[in-house]
Amino acid sequence: MKWQRKDILAIEDMSVEEIRHILHTAKVMKEILMRPIKKLPTLKGKSVVNLFYEASTRTRTSFEMAAKVLGADTTSIAVAQSSVSKGESLYDTAKTIQAMRADVVILRHPSSGSAKFLADILDPAVINAGDGQHAHPTQALLDIFTMQENLGELEGKNVVIVGDVLHSRVARSNAWCLQKMGVNVTFAGPPTLVPAEMEGLGVKITHDLDSALPGADIVMALRLQLERQKSGLFPSLREYSHLYGLTTERLKKTGKQSIVLHPGPMNRGVEISDDVANSVDALIERQVTNGVAIRMALIYLLIGGSSNVVA
Amino acid sequence: MWWLKDVWVIDPSQKISAPRDVLVKGGQVLEISSSLTEKEVLEKAQGESLETINGKGKFLFPGLIDVHTHLREPGQEDKEDILCGSRAAVRGGFTTIMAMANTQPPIDNRALIEFICRQGERAGYAHVLPIGTVTKGMLGTELVEMADMKEGGAVAFSDDGKNIQNSEVMRLALEYAKLTGFPIISHCEDKDLAGEGLMRRGVASGRMGLRGIPASAESVIVARDLILAEETGGKLHLAHISTTESVELIRKAKARGVDVTAEVNPHHLIFCDEEIGITDTALKVNPPLGSRGDREALIEGLRDGTIDMIATDHAPHTQAEKARPFAEAPFGIASLETALSAVWQYLVLPGRMSLDRVIEAWSDTPAQRFGLPGGSLKPGASADMVLFDPDFSEVIEPAKLVSKARNTPFLGKTMQGFPVMVWVEGRLVQRDRTVI
Numbered sequence: 001m002k003w004q005r006k007d008i009l010a011i012e013d014m015s016v017e018e019i020r021h022i023l024h025t026a027k028v029m030k031e032i033l034m035r036p037i038k039k040l041p042t043l044k045g046k047s048v049v050n051l052f053y054e055a056s057t058r059t060r061t062s063f064e065m066a067a068k069v070l071g072a073d074t075t076s077i078a079v080a081q082s083s084v085s086k087g088e089s090l091y092d093t094a095k096t097i098q099a100m101r102a103d104v105v106i107l108r109h110p111s112s113g114s115a116k117f118l119a120d121i122l123d124p125a126v127i128n129a130g131d132g133q134h135a136h137p138t139q140a141l142l143d144i145f146t147m148q149e150n151l152g153e154l155e156g157k158n159v160v161i162v163g164d165v166l167h168s169r170v171a172r173s174n175a176w177c178l179q180k181m182g183v184n185v186t187f188a189g190p191p192t193l194v195p196a197e198m199e200g201l202g203v204k205i206t207h208d209l210d211s212a213l214p215g216a217d218i219v220m221a222l223r224l225q226l227e228r229q230k231s232g233l234f235p236s237l238r239e240y241s242h243l244y245g246l247t248t249e250r251l252k253k254t255g256k257q258s259i260v261l262h263p264g265p266m267n268r269g270v271e272i273s274d275d276v277a278n279s280v281d282a283l284i285e286r287q288v289t290n291g292v293a294i295r296m297a298l299i300y301l302l303i304g305g306s307s308n309v310v311a
Numbered sequence: 312m313w314w315l316k317d318v319w320v321i322d323p324s325q326k327i328s329a330p331r332d333v334l335v336k337g338g339q340v341l342e343i344s345s346s347l348t349e350k351e352v353l354e355k356a357q358g359e360s361l362e363t364i365n366g367k368g369k370f371l372f373p374g375l376i377d378v379h380t381h382l383r384e385p386g387q388e389d390k391e392d393i394l395c396g397s398r399a400a401v402r403g404g405f406t407t408i409m410a411m412a413n414t415q416p417p418i419d420n421r422a423l424i425e426f427i428c429r430q431g432e433r434a435g436y437a438h439v440l441p442i443g444t445v446t447k448g449m450l451g452t453e454l455v456e457m458a459d460m461k462e463g464g465a466v467a468f469s470d471d472g473k474n475i476q477n478s479e480v481m482r483l484a485l486e487y488a489k490l491t492g493f494p495i496i497s498h499c500e501d502k503d504l505a506g507e508g509l510m511r512r513g514v515a516s517g518r519m520g521l522r523g524i525p526a527s528a529e530s531v532i533v534a535r536d537l538i539l540a541e542e543t544g545g546k547l548h549l550a551h552i553s554t555t556e557s558v559e560l561i562r563k564a565k566a567r568g569v570d571v572t573a574e575v576n577p578h579h580l581i582f583c584d585e586e587i588g589i590t591d592t593a594l595k596v597n598p599p600l601g602s603r604g605d606r607e608a609l610i611e612g613l614r615d616g617t618i619d620m621i622a623t624d625h626a627p628h629t630q631a632e633k634a635r636p637f638a639e640a641p642f643g644i645a646s647l648e649t650a651l652s653a654v655w656q657y658l659v660l661p662g663r664m665s666l667d668r669v670i671e672a673w674s675d676t677p678a679q680r681f682g683l684p685g686g687s688l689k690p691g692a693s694a695d696m697v698l699f700d701p702d703f704s705e706v707i708e709p710a711k712l713v714s715k716a717r718n719t720p721f722l723g724k725t726m727q728g729f730p731v732m733v734w735v736e737g738r739l740v741q742r743d744r745t746v747i
Contacts, residue, residue: 012518089631089634089635090635090636090639091631091634091635109636110638111636111637111638111639112519112520112521112589112636112637112638113519113521113589113590113636113637113638114636116589116590117590117635117636117637120590131636132520132521132636132638133520133521133522134519134520134521134589135520166517167520169520172518172520195517197512197513197514197516197517197523198517199514200513200514200515200517200518201517201518
């Protein structure tokens with residue numbers, strides 16, 4: 001397909017064809033990444049700016065690595081050391097980055113919609129590395145990529161996403177991405193964290209995890225932000241873990257050899273028991289590699305232009 | 312002297328909605344009659360110079376009274392000031408505006424009340440009438456000197472934007488305000504339910520990951536205030552009602568005889584939460600836009616009189632403040648210059664609301680409730696009037712707006728139906744959309 005999109009902001013507005021094209025490109029990128037000499041001249045002379053308003057080691061490093069493998073120069077702006085802490089607005093920062101002639105800007109920001117806000121202002125491409133509670137498209141794409149590697153074609157498969165869906169950009173982006181690929185998605189968690197309005201995403205909702213597990217091919221546990229307990233959203237880690245924690249025993253209810261995913265970092269003993277977490281670890285390493293491949297694919301598609309790595 | 316010929320006059324205070332000739336002389340309405348001959352008019356002019364306006368195809372109604380405008384002076388003149396705000400008012404068809412008290416500092420004493428009055432007079436456009444706060448510093452604890460502030464020119468009391476959370480303070484306010492005969496204007500919002508919310512809680516907020524404000528954040532305080540008004544016998548006015556439950560609560564309270572009136576903002580009658588895009592800070596407003604069902608309930612409430620008035624809640628902000636990610640932009644829509652046109656285009660033209668009802672809700676009713684001059688074209692009344700051209704269309708552009716603010720969802724849109732002449736006390740202050 002001919003790539004026409006300027007930015008990667010959310011899965012919601014992407015076509016199935018685009019998603020398949022990204023996954024296909026990522027496959028090629030992963031092969032390149034596995035070579036002993038992993039450096040391409042493709043994006044030589046291009047500059048990629050990481051603009052991170054939230055602490056993130058894994059996502060930022062992943063983008064940086066992806067850009068470097070493709071031969072681009074990268075700059076990271078972490079907010080604590082920049083003029084942002086002096087009160088400069090995102091608008092002004094964006095204009096400055098534009099003037100420095102960046103080709104791609106990777107944004108992570110605590111406000112939902114900030115990536116679209118930035119993309120509307122900037123000529124360079126914008127990749128959303130997580131905006132508030134809205135979207136985290138690269139995470140969803142790398143999750144899907146990993147699922148495909150393990151299960152092959154995903155159409156008709158069943159995925160249960162467990163936890164704090166209300167505050168989760170990962171859950172939102174995964175719900176869009178999975179459903180576009182023909183997957184049945186169920187959100188499970190307490191009513192305070194999985195409220196009725198989330199049905200607007202087209203997913204099934206349940207507050208009884210055990211009833212959702214039979215037939216699940218994949219179970220994804222979300223990280224529980226421990227401070228939510230203080231705002232009264234759930235009474236205790238003990239009760240949460242009792243009702244929604246993934247244990248080996250509980251996972252037997254799927255009746256299948258199900259895959260467990262977690263966007264990390266895990267709260268062992270809370271949303272996921274220690275033994276399940278250990279089995280997830282192997283997949284997490286794979287997700288990290290796949291994350292670089294997906295991000296290489298996106299940067300390449302956005303600014304690779306006429307160069308032809310994929311064909 | 313002015314002779315408005317063959318114009319469709321809408322004056323709910325006299326139950327007129329018919330083609331009439333109107334004469335204005337010495338700042339007052341002289342006469343409204345079915346038709347006048349030139350000879351008759353010249354006799355009445357008694358040699359005074361006469362300007363004749365052919366009003367065919369246009370409407371003439373009392374200058375609108377807006378009971379809820381934020382003029383930001385003193386303290387936030389980068390957003391708006393009394394001069395620009397009162398010019399925006401007459402451009403939009405408002406000849407009297409009630410200035411909200413949540414300035415910096417808040418209008419919580421007589422000196423500040425008199426300052427607002429003076430600034431309004433200095434500006435010399437719409438009548439600017441100050442609302443005082445209910446509590447000192449809008450802190451929600453100690454009542455202001457209501458009687459003294461009434462002497463200074465206050466017309467109502469409100470801690471708008473910072474709703475009184477302490478129910479006992481609200482009860483005392485309703486009691487004490489009886490000394491003035493003025494209503495307490497309540498911005499109904501439970502702080503804890505609203506939390507850090509950004510838009511109405513619902514499918515749209517869930518989809519976009521924008522923190523939601525449940526409808527109950529408004530309705531539980533509406534219920535509380537109605538009960539307190541009933542118990543105390545105090546006078547209550549509910550600002551910017553936006554939920555179905557609130558409308559139902561008010562309807563029942565009125566049936567029980569509670570002394571309550573309510574207003575609705577044009578944007579709640581026109582937009583709903585599904586229309587908000589993730590970067591549309593122009594639609595970020597408090598109370599937030601509700602569901603389609605809420606919009607219908609509000610229209611029905613305004614039609615059947617449960618909701619008494621329309622008010623703009625003109626809330627000007629700078630462009631820099633609104634050019635931010637949704638969560639970081641302030642709440643509010645600047646609407647003095649577009650509100651009437653929007654109501655005409657979105658409600659009257661499609662037949663959802665009669666123009667007569669709109670004018671009643673925006674002139675006579677507020678005048679009655681708050682004891683204000685204006686709102687009527689009875690002979691002898693001050694000639695605060697609007698000539699409205701239903702065919703006049705205009706693109707809403709920054710260069711044309713006279714308010715300091717540009718935070719309107721209609722920016723760049725073509726709208727139809729505008730005031731083309733506006734008089735304050737018989738003096739022409741706006742002609743062909745230009746403020747004089």
